[in-house]
Amino acid sequence: MDLLPTPEQEEIVTSIASVIAGNHTTGEPLTDALWEAAAAQGWFGLGLEEALGGVGYSLAEEVLLFTELGRAAVPGPFLATVLASRLAAEAGEADLTQQLISGSDRVGLAERWDDDRFSVLDADGATMALIVDGERVTLVDLGGVALDSIPSFDTLVPVSLAIDLHESPALATAPDGPALLRRGALLSAALLAGIAKATTDQSVCYGIDREQFGQPVGGFQAVKHRCADMATRAEVAACQVLYAALAERDGRPDAEFHVHAARVVAARAAVENSQINVQNHGGIGFTWEHTAHRYVTRSRVYASVLGTTHTHLGATLAATAPQ
Amino acid sequence: MNLDFTPEEQAFREEARTWLAEHLPTEERPPDGQPMREFDLAWQKTLFEGGWAGINWPKEYGGRGLNDIQQMIWYEEFARADPPFTLNNSCTFVGNNHGGPTLIVSGTDEQKSFHLPKILQGDVVWCQGFSEPGAGSDLGSLSCKAVIDGDELVVNGQKIWTSYAHVADFQELLVRTDPSAPKHKGISWVICDMTTPGIEIREITTMSHVNDFCEVFYDDVRIPLSNVVGQVNDGWRVTMTTLSFERGTAFMADQVELAAVVERLIEEAKVRTGPDGKRPAIADDEIARRLSLARAEVAALKAMTIAGISRTQRTGVPGPEGSMTRLFHGELHQRVYQLGLDIIGPEALRLTPVDGNGWTGPYLQSFAYTIGGGTTDIQRNIVGERVLGLPRVK
Ligand SMILES: Cc1cc2nc3c(=O)[nH]c(=O)nc-3n(C[C@H](O)[C@H](O)[C@H](O)COP(=O)(O)OP(=O)(O)OC[C@H]3O[C@@H](n4cnc5c(N)ncnc54)[C@H](O)[C@@H]3O)c2cc1C
Numbered sequence: 001m002d003l004l005p006t007p008e009q010e011e012i013v014t015s016i017a018s019v020i021a022g023n024h025t026t027g028e029p030l031t032d033a034l035w036e037a038a039a040a041q042g043w044f045g046l047g048l049e050e051a052l053g054g055v056g057y058s059l060a061e062e063v064l065l066f067t068e069l070g071r072a073a074v075p076g077p078f079l080a081t082v083l084a085s086r087l088a089a090e091a092g093e094a095d096l097t098q099q100l101i102s103g104s105d106r107v108g109l110a111e112r113w114d115d116d117r118f119s120v121l122d123a124d125g126a127t128m129a130l131i132v133d134g135e136r137v138t139l140v141d142l143g144g145v146a147l148d149s150i151p152s153f154d155t156l157v158p159v160s161l162a163i164d165l166h167e168s169p170a171l172a173t174a175p176d177g178p179a180l181l182r183r184g185a186l187l188s189a190a191l192l193a194g195i196a197k198a199t200t201d202q203s204v205c206y207g208i209d210r211e212q213f214g215q216p217v218g219g220f221q222a223v224k225h226r227c228a229d230m231a232t233r234a235e236v237a238a239c240q241v242l243y244a245a246l247a248e249r250d251g252r253p254d255a256e257f258h259v260h261a262a263r264v265v266a267a268r269a270a271v272e273n274s275q276i277n278v279q280n281h282g283g284i285g286f287t288w289e290h291t292a293h294r295y296v297t298r299s300r301v302y303a304s305v306l307g308t309t310h311t312h313l314g315a316t317l318a319a320t321a322p323q
Numbered sequence: 324m325n326l327d328f329t330p331e332e333q334a335f336r337e338e339a340r341t342w343l344a345e346h347l348p349t350e351e352r353p354p355d356g357q358p359m360r361e362f363d364l365a366w367q368k369t370l371f372e373g374g375w376a377g378i379n380w381p382k383e384y385g386g387r388g389l390n391d392i393q394q395m396i397w398y399e400e401f402a403r404a405d406p407p408f409t410l411n412n413s414c415t416f417v418g419n420n421h422g423g424p425t426l427i428v429s430g431t432d433e434q435k436s437f438h439l440p441k442i443l444q445g446d447v448v449w450c451q452g453f454s455e456p457g458a459g460s461d462l463g464s465l466s467c468k469a470v471i472d473g474d475e476l477v478v479n480g481q482k483i484w485t486s487y488a489h490v491a492d493f494q495e496l497l498v499r500t501d502p503s504a505p506k507h508k509g510i511s512w513v514i515c516d517m518t519t520p521g522i523e524i525r526e527i528t529t530m531s532h533v534n535d536f537c538e539v540f541y542d543d544v545r546i547p548l549s550n551v552v553g554q555v556n557d558g559w560r561v562t563m564t565t566l567s568f569e570r571g572t573a574f575m576a577d578q579v580e581l582a583a584v585v586e587r588l589i590e591e592a593k594v595r596t597g598p599d600g601k602r603p604a605i606a607d608d609e610i611a612r613r614l615s616l617a618r619a620e621v622a623a624l625k626a627m628t629i630a631g632i633s634r635t636q637r638t639g640v641p642g643p644e645g646s647m648t649r650l651f652h653g654e655l656h657q658r659v660y661q662l663g664l665d666i667i668g669p670e671a672l673r674l675t676p677v678d679g680n681g682w683t684g685p686y687l688q689s690f691a692y693t694i695g696g697g698t699t700d701i702q703r704n705i706v707g708e709r710v711l712g713l714p715r716v717k
Pocket of ligand 1: 221367450452453454456458459460461483485486487600602691694695696697698699701704
């Protein structure tokens with residue numbers, strides 16, 4: 001039993017982080033360069049078996065990837081595109097799988113907004129949408145779908161509304177919707193865990209750099225203790241996300257419980273840490289220029305896709321008891 | 324990265340489960356005094372005879388030399404066996420988790436061969452004489468004084484909050500041997516025989532109705548210099564190794580047991596009438612949400628504990644990250660028992676023992692979890708300064 005990344009996994013993380021750093025600036029929109037680099041690195045099929053055209057790693061490595069994406073606040077339809085390539089592969093659509101892994105298509109994430117409408121995240125530039133409707137998950141072509149964009153809370157995550165989206169012809173349907181949704185929930189938890197870590201790091205750096213009363217503000221216990229709590233929440237989230245990834249990867253009977261638990265602790269950590277991070281920065285933290293607010297809005301977005309903290313909490317209690 | 328147990332670890336689990344089914348005491352632990360001491364020592368003796376004492380102590384000192392994963396498995400099996408007492412709430416705690424491990428690292432051959440077998444076999448109780456009225460969180464400012472007189476130390480002063488001093492045979496005692504040196508440079512770590520003349524012990528009753536807290540007074544207490552562990556005036560370094568065991572595995576038993584407590588509380592919430600006086604407690608939204616969160620958080624605590632073990636296996640020594648686990652665990656433990664009181668309704672008016680499956684006694688005891696072994700404020704300082712590298716300011 002070992003819960004820390006192996007040296008090989010650490011190398012994967014380093015390489016992911018350097019690809020992100022070379023092609024993305026936190027607070028900026030997704031660049032084509034990063035999307036293309038992601039495709040070239042095989043990120044869209046990272047956890048897919050080689051036989052299905054993927055890189056052949058597992059959910060554990062995918063979780064490491066999404067943690068890095070969360071940490072750098074990389075916007076863009078990574079989550080839905082990765083889930084879509086798995087959906088296509090599991091549905092036996094080999095050509096579609098290849099197409100998605102190649103990065104030629106971007107996939108928006110569609111969930112119920114109200115009785116008639118779906119919200120679609122990242123629909124701008126997307127050719128397909130992954131529709132989550134209850135336990136049914138389908139991939140549809142967005143061509144010809146009327147999309148009505150609304151002002152988005154996170155300005156880097158465009159939101160559109162679409163009527164009757166589920167009536168668009170499905171390109172493929174997930175043979176096991178709940179399993180795909182568990183995977184998606186866990187990857188969203190990884191994004192959130194990344195945010196919890198990034199905001200801790202921002203606060204710590206600022207606490208060391210910024211001086212008032214003739215000393216670094218991080219020396220003041222009020223700030224120091226907030227940072228210690230942030231670090232602890234981030235660690236709690238990171239550990240549970242890894243545990244859940246292994247439980248789900250290995251098909252353990254309590255995997256479902258662990259995924260819900262991971263999403264709950266990661267969402268709480270990301271939301272709380274990103275809020276406190278603004279406070280730790282004082283006036284500069286309240287500016288548009290600073291990236292602190294990016295994490296505030298991004299954490300809310302991720303905490304509201306594929307279930308909410310409320311629904312995951314309920315499922316935590318209903319699931320098979322942890323072993 | 325994997326969650327698998329090796330065949331050896333699995334066999335160890337089976338062995339532990341079988342043995343516990345046959346040997347776990349079923350009677351309640353006496354709450355105090357000699358009967359408590361006898362109960363705790365008898366259990367330690369049973370453990371020793373069954374080969375379960377010192378699971379992660381090196382073999383050459385009578386331990387089993389097993390890894391921390393096996394130590395965790397043992398705690399898990401103990402919790403699963405539904406014991407009528409908790410592992411750490413025992414007067415053998417200091418010997419097993421502090422005194423013994425410190426001697427293993429820093430003791431002389433004579434000290435080891437005399438004391439270690441006695442600790443493992445359940446012959447002796449050790450207590451920890453660190454805190455003083457004027458030195459709690461600021462342990463380094465301790466003032467209990469010892470002067471060298473021939474081949475003896477002569478100790479004068481006072482300790483406080485010494486758990487189990489009234490039933491102890493030996494004490495890990497911190498004394499100031501050089502008052503003129505900087506505060507961390509003039510301390511010595513000594514083994515004090517509690518039967519030495521000049522020691523007076525007064526019991527202090529805790530808010531959880533237990534008398535195992537003590538004040539200890541030293542009036543010209545003569546301790547052989549050969550009882551110093553490490554060098555004279557090098558006690559702070561020795562103390563840091565003692566405390567690193569706390570960061571490592573000492574509280575793992577509590578962490579593992581908490582998962583079982585939460586499952587028990589969920590069962591409790593299904594049968595107790597809830598706040599509306601009609602439906603079961605678990606049907607109440609707020610209670611259900613708090614239970615769900617507790618279940619998620621104890622799972623994360625376990626993941627954190629395993630990550631800590633993995634880290635120690637790579638670096639060899641438990642790092643300061645353990646303070647995050649301590650901090651999270653202490654506060655989570657309290658939240659679980661606070662929730663317990665909210666779930667049991669009018670039963671919350673009945674006092675139950677601190678040990679065992681009741682809720683009110685353990686609730687009162689839970690206040691200790693954010694004070695003992697370094698308060699949560701101190702843990703936050705450690706995380707801020709030693710994990711995150713934030714500046715230390717006077
Ligand atoms: C159940 C239990 C068992 C114990 N057993 C033993 C034992 O066997 N042997 C032994 O030697 N000791 C024992 N202790 C003592 C324990 O180690 C001390 O109580 C603890 O270290 C705190 O010291 P104090 O009580 O003097 O509190 P203080 O240090 O006076 O703390 C008072 C308050 O001030 C805060 N504070 C202090 N310094 C700082 C700081 N720098 N920054 C922020 N806040 C600060 C504390 O967090 C606390 O809230 C035990 C305590 C308990 C509760």
